[in-house]
Amino acid sequence: MTRTAIVTGAARGIGAAIATRLAADGMAVAVLDLDESAGKTTVDAIETAGGTALAVGADVADEASVAAAVERVSAELGAPTVLVNNAGILRDNLLFKMTVDDWDAVMNVHLRGAFLMTRAVQQHMVAAKFGRVVNLSSTSALGNRGQANYSAAKAGMQGFTKTLAFELGKFGVTANAIAPGFIETEMTAATAARIGMDFDEFKRAAAAQIPVNRTGTPDDIAHTAAFLASEGAGFVSGQVIYVAGGPKD
């Protein structure tokens, strides 16, 4: 049967790679991002490869926007039973310079966003007695200088994931988190720009600290997400998988 998946923040980066991979695996994929038109590139790539996709504009941190998006996906693609909470932002700063807005913006997109999306989608999973929730955490969950807001949010994603696993397991729903290390995307490019470093130089410096001696790509994360979203992964739940080129915790 064709499953319907929603991938948030799927206009680019890791989300785009996950959406493309889930579509290649046979799912109908809702490419959700803040701006519907931004998702069109991912949708075009999926359709060109013979897959099914729909661009949906929504702010994951807004309750009404999430409800409307999930309703639209259900009507146009079918009831969603796979959810990848990937949308994310950075507002890095040292604690003494971090504003309340920096704190709230990060909490709202990552934690409130994952909560609202999962709460809206779980009814479809429970009705289908099947579901796969994949949440994007980060190695920053273990603590990272300049990221008090982001590391707290990404550690929160892990607790949220484990609680979903407990609550939804009996309905055939699994929940797992992926904690990526350094992945080459606009997010890490923006970090390099912020600290005034050339991106290639920034990547080389990061790779030197990674056991497999390279930085990660969005496809590295898409492979792991595809496994966790698959039918065969039904006995894997409540786990945090560090995809970081080496051990982390």
Ligand code: NAP
């Ligand atoms: P990215 O290139 O910045 O892409 C993030 C996407 O999320 C953007 O398309 C962005 O849209 C969208 N988004 C932001 N706020 C949103 C909202 N409120 N509602 C809907 N969509 C929203 O980031 P990435 O590097 O692919 O990261 C994806 C996920 O992996 C994030 O959760 C990130 O924290 C996590 N992660 C990344 C790395 C890494 O090294 N890159 C490492 C660990 C974890 P706009 O462009 O319109 O803002």
